[in-house]
Amino acid sequence: MPADDRPSFAAFISYRHVEPDRSVARWLHGALETYRVPSPLVAAGVRERLGRVFRDDEELAASTDLSAAIDSALRRSDALVVVCSPRTPGSHWVNEEVQRFRALGRGDRIFTLLIEGTPTESFPAALDRQHAEPLAANLSPVEGIAPRETRRLALLKLMAGLLSQGPNEVRLDDLRRRDEERRRRQWARLAIGAALLAVVFAALTAVALLQWQRAERELRVSRAERLAAIAQLALAQATAPEVADGDLRPDIERSALLALESLRLHPGLAADAVLRRALHAQGDRLAAVLAPGERVTGVSSEGQLLRAAGDDADTVQVPEDTLLAHSADRRWWLRGSDEHTGGGVVQTAALSPAASGPALAWLPHEWFIQRAAFTQDGRWLVTVTGAASADAASPEATALVGHTLRVWQVDDQREHTRVSLAAEGGIHGVWMDPGSEWLATLSRVGERRLVRLWPVRPERLQALACERLSRNLSPSEWTSFVGDGAPRATCPGLPVISE
Template sequence: MRAGLRRRTTRADTGYGAFLSYSGERDRAVLPLVQNAIEKLPRPWYRFPRTRIFLDYSGVPIGAELWGKIVAGLSRSEWLVVVASPEAAGSKWVDREIEWWLANRSPETILLVLSAGSLFWDEEAGDWDRARSTALPPRLFGVFASEPVYKTLKWRADANGVPRPDIDAIAVGIAAVIRGVSEADVKSEGYQQTKRNLRWARTAIGALVILLVVALIAAVVARVQSNRAEEQAKIATARLMASVADTKMATDVRAALLLAVAAYRLDPSPRHRAALLRANLASPKVARYVAAPAEVTALQSSADGRTVVAGLADGQVVTWAPGGSVTTSVARLPGEIRSLAVAADGRTVLATDGASITLWGSNSGRPDFGVPGASEVDVVAVSASGKFGAVHRKETEAAEGTPGTVDIIDNAGGRVLSSHPIDRAVTSMVFTDDTALRLLETDGKVRQISLRGGADRDLSPLDTGPACGDGQDVGELSPDGSSFTCAVLPGIPAPVFRLRPTPSAVRPEPGYVGVAMPRRSAPAVLSRSARIAAVPSADAGFYVGPVTGEPRPPEPPPLITGTAVDFDRKLLRFLGTSETQLVSASGRLITLWDLAQRDRLAKSLAVPIVKGCNSCEPSLSLSPDGRTAVITGQDKDPGESALNSDVVIIQQLGPNPSRQLSIPGLSGKLAWRADGTMLAIAANPASGYERRVFPPKPHVETPFEVTVLSSPPPQISVEAAGVSSVSPTAVSLDSRGRAYLHDLATGGISSEFIPLGGAVDTDHVVEAGIDAAGEFLVMRDAEHISVYDLARQQNAHDIDGKDAQSVLFAGRHLLIRRKDSIEIWDRTGSNRERTIPFRSTRNSAAQLAAAADANVVVAKDEAGYLTVFAADGTNLGELEPDSVWHVPSAVALSADGRYLVTVNPGPAFSGGVDGTLIERDISPDGLIRAACAHAGPDLTGAEWNALMGVARPAQARCP
């Protein structure tokens, strides 16, 4: 029994014996006493508590931030103790915890404790009596096959007649079930333990020398156990971090990135490397975060997109160069910044806190302006050149929406040029140039004030009535002053009103942005050209779509999520003239969004490769050091011809990827000498000509030698090629199963032979490969796989190939992709080293990539999804397809497993866009570096505690 009890002991830092689910003030006061009683039941003084109990001290209702901790507590608990009461029966959060438990655990691990109300079992129905069971949460009806035994929390009067709960009875009952022993054994543990301690004490007195030896041994054992316990505690904490990171990926990418880094640094296992990769790929449109010194209250972007300006709650005005790591303070006012504006080049900023105005920039002779007494400023504007400013002010005592005044300011001289009374309050002001200012009023009317003559024109989109309708908020003018939007009810397309160019012009038809669920009272944000709009979602995130004449476009834009955006303060802007980059803010965090970004790991390069046909993917090979990519395919011809020619492109990767070389009129299979000093191109017959290609000597300046191997006869393609590591020869295999030996000095064919002796029918070879040393050849037909020893020119081994889909040499390993697994063999095919279970949910494709030691393996399916595996078979994650032209892409992995590279062809028409080469650093160091760089500021102590509720390890930080 004692051994059993020891096995059931639950360390505080690795899990919980039970999770207490409850609701109501009465149980909130009682359950901490129950928790304390269970954890303090008798135990040896030198051991941790036998049973730890998870209890949410904050009670209900709970919020979204706490639910991640609740799920973590549930997932680490062995039993669920439901404290039944009328309050629990009416709590949706108790039901939510039970729902999670039933989805992930057995009903037999649920214990019931009745604290108030009643429970009645209906024998005839075989379930709880729904009418009389007033304390049972609804999720527990229909769960138990027979009436379970439950405990009732009893109350007894103490010596003073005050009712007290019988805590010990409930604690012993719960502890007995969790430990799997009787209540009598639990109660008698203290007595048994005392006898055992006394017996040891008498033995110690009689045998001091023996005890000393035992103590030394025990110290060593304790040290080992302590180290093991610490390691297990680290792993448990790392798993909790990774679990919380997963729950935050859709709503708080920054937290997910930082927690995933912390988890991997605490426990650098494949499991946490997978969490790190998932976090880097989650919400791919989030590009970067930066932290402001205080809460952001106003946000703008310069027209050139190089400067983001933010006004803060403490009165500071800061600037940020998108992509930079810090903000720069440029001005300060006494109060919270209410409005600000920035010139096109970002060198002039006008800001107000309502009571004062500040002007910052190289052209400002006077940085501050006074505000007349009994007035307050709520909206400011700056012309694109920075020469002029505009200030809307109203009387302090006036009611909301009452008339005010717009002052036109000469920024250089610091003086008011003119003042213009207006009928209503304004939502925004925009200079269309240095001669005109447009004002959008709260009822949707638009006025244009001439800076030269002071003329006032009405450019409103409607002749009468509020533009947005009664009760609907008016948004802001687009940065070019041509349009504005309204807030609408969910399910209604967001309208975009176009302004009349002149008062007498015909009223333009409005545009629309059709989205699923816009957020009421938060208008859309327009790009500088007003062709694209960002519409806040009713739940979280936003949509970005074109402004069209159709209220409901056939393809609504996708929802973009990843971090919080303060829509109420209008803290979402397009970056400069871009229609794919935006900047937003919430709290102290400023976020850069890039809708064209594939993910935060991807580095894209244009390569002039186009699709030859819908099933003709290019070929891709990486140099042994992983810093050069070689691509063969169809070249994009910028001239008149729509049919493009063969080409080999040599693209340098790394920090300076600008170097790109082309070898026109050539295609074939690629092979490297193991030391990277030579690239051999086993040529195919010339495209468009039924003729053999003889080995030309390409004139390209590269760090390695490039040689061309003679092609097979016309209409016969090359299937595989390799360079010998011990002799100046190369070998290639054509589609008829005929092998050729080449002289590397000339590229010519020295001899040819048919690799016979194996089970593969060489007349029907569907795939072949040659290892990096040029010593072994693998061939596959419909039913067999044969490995051929090229040096001895004899078959080495045959492997069953009935369900094989692809084969690949990786260093000294042979990989075989089957329908439900990836097998890793030695390169001779004689010994299967390990198997990675994997069955794609989509149709699989015959393409694999692997590191030289097969410690990283990548499988691509027909849809273009890439699944990455670690050495132990852990699925590290899945990357979405990079191809956009519905053409199979090519994939390669560097020999060290660090760089994952894909090549995607462009469209096959003259003058079309290039194809794309995408490089990702998927090494742990690369993933950590990317996560820390994009996450920006590390989590503060308060943020960490709110997310985790446990102490942060010292190593769990960025960078």
């Protein structure tokens, strides 16, 4: 065979240039050229790809002799694929291409793709039933089989025939089975890839959500701290001994309401202390002055002082050993320690789940702990520091040190309450009611002995505040100090004062 006659196309696609035949030929052209033979068959000696496929719309340049160009392409093609439909017999060119290819002595390399109808009504005249074997593929719709699957089976039938040459026969069953195995592997890889993408997307979403939650939390904390500072200033102005002429003194309730709004946003020591002091500043039953010869014997579960006649004696003494307290169920133990002190910390308390076990948390204090007690349910811990010195000759030297009341949440070891009474008579006695709801502290202010009542639990403090207050913030107070959306009731059920 002359060098120019050597095949350079794996197949020549013959079809009638009308729709849908043209679209099927275009699909077939791309599918044949891009199909990759499964690797096990390639290892057995089959070509990895079929090679170039001729289709006149793609391969023919402008030519003055179309017949000669088609004839050249047919001579250089290894096989002929005829797209057949009921429209095909009416095409002179399709019939001519079949005749010319058969004249080259390659009648056994003619394959058909039936897209509609039956072979009798769809084959060109040059493809009579005698020369139509093998019938390579059929795209006619089949009930119960998806069109996509029908196309895949037709492509595999054509590929099996086109790849088979001489002794290298490619069986359709082998090709189909290997192709199915490859598809399953591809779907598995896609599933794994999709799962990995889902995991990555979920991780990115989780990170974004955490960042958003952190930003929201930081914003709430910042707003809570600002409101606590405003509440503290309002309390200082409301309780100042003198007010300049023309200045409007804010009432104590404003500071309590602002402290409640701060605590609603985020629990904070400053807002808790302001709320406790605001309730005491109202001069109600949360504080009492003991009469001469009267002493405190305890606190009732309703928050009433229990008194009796007799000399008062200090009830707060420095413990002689390191064990400060344990919960009623002995699940939690508190021991005094000098570890982790410094930087203003004089003594730490080691909170542990066993009497002598390792510390779960270190609770810092500015002075030595003189009293500690767990609530009955073990959820809260109260600690009290004493005076820096017991030197009666110079009590003023240490008046601003120690005498601090703290309330801790045991589960997360977080401090919720810190009230220092060092400048307000100190803490010389401490009592807690049997239900662990109320705490009483004894202070000495000159010759007076002042007893203050404190709700132990922060949630009880906030509920008590709403019970004792007489109003909510006014619209102007809300706008000026809170400024977060429309005004709402800090304590539901209380009236809003008029502007």
